[in-house]
Amino acid sequence: VRWVDDGQALSSSEAARWMDVTFSNYQKYGYGMFAVEENSGAKTIGFGGLIHPKGQVDAEVKYAFLPEVWNDGCATEFVRGLLEWAKYAHGLARAIATVAPENLASQRVLVKSGFRHSETRIESDETRTEVFEVQL
Numbered sequence: 001v002r003w004v005d006d007g008q009a010l011s012s013s014e015a016a017r018w019m020d021v022t023f024s025n026y027q028k029y030g031y032g033m034f035a036v037e038e039n040s041g042a043k044t045i046g047f048g049g050l051i052h053p054k055g056q057v058d059a060e061v062k063y064a065f066l067p068e069v070w071n072d073g074c075a076t077e078f079v080r081g082l083l084e085w086a087k088y089a090h091g092l093a094r095a096i097a098t099v100a101p102e103n104l105a106s107q108r109v110l111v112k113s114g115f116r117h118s119e120t121r122i123e124s125d126e127t128r129t130e131v132f133e134v135q136l
Helices: 012-029 074-090 104-112
Strands: 033-037 044-051 059-065 094-099 116-122 128-135
Touching: 033 059, 044 074, 059 074, 074 104, 094 104, 104 128
Parallel strands: 059 094
Antiparallel strands: 033 044, 044 059, 094 128, 116 128
């Protein structure tokens, strides 16, 4: 969870709220976050999906994987598959992704998956967020 929010695991109440938001997204958009398993289905190796934080118009790609599967192409395979599914199952024409400037690995995953850097946001706490976009 190094690159997820503050890097700390969710409390029980935060996890319950996260599940409520996820169920709400599925009701509203037909998609949300889900677990990612190994091809064999034997082990959950991460999570990912599409969200609309704070009602944002564009669907945003989110994902996180266990360190043991980093650098094996899993994230790129997931993002490419997610984008295909978003386009063909939900008719999405565009998606974005936000990344910490230091998270070069995720930036490479996004570029390999067809995204291009579109802007650098300065957040309210003065931190930077890199924004990537893709046309589907």
